[in-house]
Amino acid sequence: MAKCYLGIDLGGTEVKIAVVNSRGKIVDEASISQTNGYSPETLVRRIIEKARALRGFESVCGTGVGVAGDIDQKKGVVRFSPNLNKWKNIKLRNLLRPYLKGPIVIDNDANAAALGAYFLDAKTKAKNIVCVTLGTGVGGGIILDGRIYRGATGTAGEIGHIHYDADGPKCNCGSRGCIEAYAGAPRIVEAGKKIKSAILRKMLAGNMGNLNPKILQEAASRGDPAARKLWKETGAKLGVIFADLVNLLNPEMIIISGGISRANKLLTGPIKSTVLRRAFKTPARACKIVVSKFTNKLGVVGAALLAQ
Amino acid sequence: MAKCYLGIDLGGTEVKIAVVNSRGKIVDEASISQTNGYSPETLVRRIIEKARALRGFESVCGTGVGVAGDIDQKKGVVRFSPNLNKWKNIKLRNLLRPYLKGPIVIDNDANAAALGAYFLDAKTKAKNIVCVTLGTGVGGGIILDGRIYRGATGTAGEIGHIHYDADGPKCNCGSRGCIEAYAGAPRIVEAGKKIKSAILRKMLAGNMGNLNPKILQEAASRGDPAARKLWKETGAKLGVIFADLVNLLNPEMIIISGGISRANKLLTGPIKSTVLRRAFKTPARACKIVVSKFTNKLGVVGAALLAQ
Numbered sequence: 001m002a003k004c005y006l007g008i009d010l011g012g013t014e015v016k017i018a019v020v021n022s023r024g025k026i027v028d029e030a031s032i033s034q035t036n037g038y039s040p041e042t043l044v045r046r047i048i049e050k051a052r053a054l055r056g057f058e059s060v061c062g063t064g065v066g067v068a069g070d071i072d073q074k075k076g077v078v079r080f081s082p083n084l085n086k087w088k089n090i091k092l093r094n095l096l097r098p099y100l101k102g103p104i105v106i107d108n109d110a111n112a113a114a115l116g117a118y119f120l121d122a123k124t125k126a127k128n129i130v131c132v133t134l135g136t137g138v139g140g141g142i143i144l145d146g147r148i149y150r151g152a153t154g155t156a157g158e159i160g161h162i163h164y165d166a167d168g169p170k171c172n173c174g175s176r177g178c179i180e181a182y183a184g185a186p187r188i189v190e191a192g193k194k195i196k197s198a199i200l201r202k203m204l205a206g207n208m209g210n211l212n213p214k215i216l217q218e219a220a221s222r223g224d225p226a227a228r229k230l231w232k233e234t235g236a237k238l239g240v241i242f243a244d245l246v247n248l249l250n251p252e253m254i255i256i257s258g259g260i261s262r263a264n265k266l267l268t269g270p271i272k273s274t275v276l277r278r279a280f281k282t283p284a285r286a287c288k289i290v291v292s293k294f295t296n297k298l299g300v301v302g303a304a305l306l307a308q
Numbered sequence: 309m310a311k312c313y314l315g316i317d318l319g320g321t322e323v324k325i326a327v328v329n330s331r332g333k334i335v336d337e338a339s340i341s342q343t344n345g346y347s348p349e350t351l352v353r354r355i356i357e358k359a360r361a362l363r364g365f366e367s368v369c370g371t372g373v374g375v376a377g378d379i380d381q382k383k384g385v386v387r388f389s390p391n392l393n394k395w396k397n398i399k400l401r402n403l404l405r406p407y408l409k410g411p412i413v414i415d416n417d418a419n420a421a422a423l424g425a426y427f428l429d430a431k432t433k434a435k436n437i438v439c440v441t442l443g444t445g446v447g448g449g450i451i452l453d454g455r456i457y458r459g460a461t462g463t464a465g466e467i468g469h470i471h472y473d474a475d476g477p478k479c480n481c482g483s484r485g486c487i488e489a490y491a492g493a494p495r496i497v498e499a500g501k502k503i504k505s506a507i508l509r510k511m512l513a514g515n516m517g518n519l520n521p522k523i524l525q526e527a528a529s530r531g532d533p534a535a536r537k538l539w540k541e542t543g544a545k546l547g548v549i550f551a552d553l554v555n556l557l558n559p560e561m562i563i564i565s566g567g568i569s570r571a572n573k574l575l576t577g578p579i580k581s582t583v584l585r586r587a588f589k590t591p592a593r594a595c596k597i598v599v600s601k602f603t604n605k606l607g608v609v610g611a612a613l614l615a616q
Contacts, residue, residue: 070590126460128459128460140556142556144452144457149452149557150558151436151557151558151559151591152434152436152558152559152560152591152594152595153558153590153591153594154558155555155558155588155590155591156556156557156558156591157556158555158556158588158591159555159556161552161555161587161588162470162552162555162556163472163548163549163551163552163586164471164474165473165474166472166473166545166548166586173588174585174586175551175585175586175587176586237474240471240474241471243471243483244469244470244471244552247463247466247467247469247470248448248450248464248465248466248467248470248556249457249459249464250458250459250460250461250462250463250464251459251460252460277482277483278471278474278482278483278484279469279483280463280466280469280481282378282461282463283459283460283461283463283464283466286460286461287460
């Protein structure tokens with residue numbers, strides 16, 4: 001079998017594991033749910049058990065791991081991961097080392113996803129791309145000239161913390177008015193709860209506490225004007241940040257992934273029209289803005305390709 | 309003599325010409341003032357006359373030109389330059405070709421300045437830098453891994469058109485609330501004219517029409533509280549955009565140049581404190597924010613080094 005890579009996407013509630021070929025195609029995959037109870041050592045052992053059972057594992061010549069949090073890419077250390085039982089300074093590369101052949105690369109999950117989008121969505125044809133992950137937070141990864149751009153201390157790509165309005169609401173990062181403080185899932189739900197909508201009320205049987213982005217999306221799809229307006233406004237705000245990205249980085253593509261990206265045209269419509277209105281014409285027209293067709297695979301495929 | 313490069317900084321009111329060595333040191337230099345009356349052909353002939361008289365010209369093995377405006381770097385064409393008698397689609401490389409040995413590179417003046425800052429201010433030690441030029445407009449150039457980052461269509465680095473407030477004042481680019489609409493020299497002067505200040509009034513002998521950024525800077529240096537407040541607010545606004553740059557690009561340095569940068573600590577003070585408050589801690593601490601020590605040379609030195 002041709003060269004393969006092991007990808008590990010270490011999320012807060014699930015670990016995805018896959019053997020991936022050099023073009024980003026998944027050969028075989030598995031997952032572990034409910035990771036939160038495990039110590040790092042136990043989790044690593046469970047991951048290795050699962051990995052060894054995967055087709056193609058014997059051809060693996062390198063491993064990549066994507067982890068949400070603050071990663072020391074050079075040392076292979078998870079400095080801090082808020083989702084993983086508050087992991088602190090875990091030498092993840094050293095823990096994996098005894099079980100695996102070839103290089104082991106640990107990186108931020110947003111960087112891994114961007115690399116996944118570069119292979120799967122951009123098909124390595126667009127060389128400068130930005131991947132924006134819309135979920136609980138707004139994450140980002142930058143690929144320049146076909147490689148992850150990491151910056152001076154490995155923290156580049158924090159798209160969620162570009163300011164939309166310096167006087168805006170408090171953001172988890174400590175600043176105010178970052179786009180995450182408007183377009184993160186909890187903020188969208190919060191805004192949704194203020195909507196007066198008969199359709200939404202009916203869908204939720206009056207219990208607005210159960211509101212989530214998927215329901216807001218469905219309400220909009222059913223034609224609920226208030227829900228449509230909410231997505232339009234969220235898209236317009238994201239569009240201002242996308243215009244910043246277009247003016248600053250002039251990428252060939254911006255690829256949107258993550259749970260919120262399921263809203264699809266409800267978001268991309270206002271995003272695109274805002275970019276065309278606000279960014280410079282030449283780079284705006286040159287930039288394709290798309291929802292990833294591989295949202296659930298970007299992280300694990302990108303992780304594997306980190307090792308390539 | 310060692311290898312040298314010819315740099316041409318084609319500004320609206322002045323052309324700077326210099327022979328520069330491979331480390332960015334000026335061997336000899338000259339200038340032409342009042343360029344606006346000349347046709348492109350005449351201006352090129354005058355530039356060549358001046359260049360031939362420079363010490364080290366015989367060792368020139370490549371030429372770079374920085375031009376304000378929309379440049380087709382690949383074709384060596386000035387698509388449009390607002391400052392140069394509205395040059396349109398001028399094949400500048402072809403015009404220079406008969407007179408010069410070696411490669412001829414035409415690029416945006418902000419990119420040239422960024423390359424100049426990389427050699428002169430960063431001394432090629434910081435590999436990822438952003439150069440922000442504060443003048444009539446707010447310009448920018450990005451150096452990543454020691455090379456100019458141009459993006460998909462050569463227009464990357466438009467830092468002046470990152471949005472500070474999407475609902476803010478109209479910007480020349482067609483959008484609203486770009487940082488240039490707050491921190492461009494005309495906007496600073498406009499805000500200055502609204503200041504009630506006895507010191508300023510005295511300095512201008514009552515004629516506020518003569519107000520310019522230099523006078524506003526002097527008033528602040530003399531302790532005028534209103535002028536100090538104006539610089540502080542301008543710096544705080546720029547600081548929000550710098551925090552965006554730090555979060556997104558995680559550069560080792562941001563170097564400020566241009567006429568407005570003479571305000572120095574009046575600006576860098578509030579810029580730095582805003583970045584530390586608003587950007588992620590690790591990249592904020594890792595990023596040196598400085599005023600260029602070579603503002604007047606960045607353009608011509610960077611232009612020369614384009615050809616290296």
